[in-house]
Amino acid sequence: MKKIIFATTNEGKMDEIREILKDLDIELLSLKDAGLNPDIDENGKTFEENAIIKAKTVMEMTGEMVLADDSGLEVDYLEKAPGIYSARFLGEDTPYSFKNQYILDQLANVKEKDRSARFVCVIALASPNGEVITRSGVIEGYIADKISGVNGFGYDPIFYLPEYQCTTAELPP
Structure with missing residues (x-):
């Protein structure tokens, strides 16, 4: 069984990645499981740079x-904010309920066509031999006009997917 450390302290992300990888022969450890609590300076200018910084530092x-991953919400009307600062947006300890409401307030009088947004995720895998592999994904959507749904975490309750006619927090787990 291959051991992989997932460089996150975000329990929501850890739960999601465990579910995704559950059928593979992998022992997946969180930073907490590995007894680590590193203070990693995510000083990259892109999601990819930050994912690589985290993966290489812990490796x-x-x-x-x-x-490791770096992901976040980009809202076009807000000039792609919160972007790479999604977790630290409005302060690292600020609850997402407040962050979500703040974004809704900023877009209160903005028409749906101008509320375009996307979730961006970049994953980096750092191997002890020095190899680093990255992959990225983007899901396009809109900022909803209200908080809705209980599944997921973070910005899921305000990220609306027109093809499903619901927020990502309203999708089944």
């Missing part, structure tokens, strides 16, 4: 294979 600390 160098442990000598283990490390998976």
Whole structure:
């Protein structure tokens, strides 16, 4: 069984990645499971740079294979904010309920066609041999006009998918 450390303290992300990888022969450890609490300076200018920084930092600390991601919400009307600062937007300890309401307030009088947004995710896998592999994904949508749904985490209750006619927080788990 291959051991991989997932460089996150976000329990929501950890739950999602465990569900995605559950059928693979992988021992997946969170930073907490691995007894780590690194203070990683995510000083990259892109999601990819930040994912690589996290993966390489933890790999160098442990000598283990490390998976890391950087992801966030880009709202076009807000000049792609919160973007790479999604987790730290309005303060690192600010609850997402407040962050979500703040975004809704900023877009209160904005028409749907101008509320375009996307979730961006970049995954980096750093191997002890020095190899780093990255992959990225984007899902396009809109900012909803109200908070809706209980599934997921973060910005899911305000991210609307027109093809499903609901927010990502309203999708089944």
